[in-house]
Amino acid sequence: MATSQVQTVSSAADKAKLTLAGLLVVAALAGFYFLGKQGPLVQWGSLAGGLAAACVVFFLSETGRQLIAFSRDAWREVGKVVWPTRKETMQMTAYVFALVVLMAAFLWFTDKTLEWVLYDLILGWRK
Structure with a gap:
């Protein structure tokens, strides 16, 4: 059973x-548009680098760590799902169509x- 904790207070560092x-x-997007004359390699490199740096900083925050923990829990729950067999799926699809x-x-x-x-x-309209 998963436990959920609601945390509304975050630190100034977070x-x-x-x-x-x-x-x-924002800097990555600005760099993408302002470096358009430098060529597509520089343009896309600045976008990718800026977004990668933003992701690293985000995942170092408490919110990022909570997102990672939630993703792990969700993946674990998906593993517990009992998926129907092909035969069961075809039978249920046939029932729905029927x-x-x-x-x-x-x-x-x-x-x-x-x-x-x-x-x-x-009404007697069709005689």
Whole structure:
């Protein structure tokens, strides 16, 4: 069973790390656009380098560590899922298609019956 802890207070150093990560993202985007005349290699290199630096700073913060812990827990939970076999999947898909066809036939029959009752019997529009 996973335990969740809500933490609303973060330290000034953690806030500074998150701010620095945000500024690095902005700097990477600015570098990408301002270095357009230097060639695509420099342009994309500055973007990749800035984003990589922002990721490193983010993952060194408490929020980044919590994200990593959450990802590990989520991956562990995905491993516990019992996935259906191919046969079970095909059977359930066939059931769904059969139900859709059955409901379509029922709705068509109901529509045509109501059309006949209203227009032919009650209103007499189709004679």
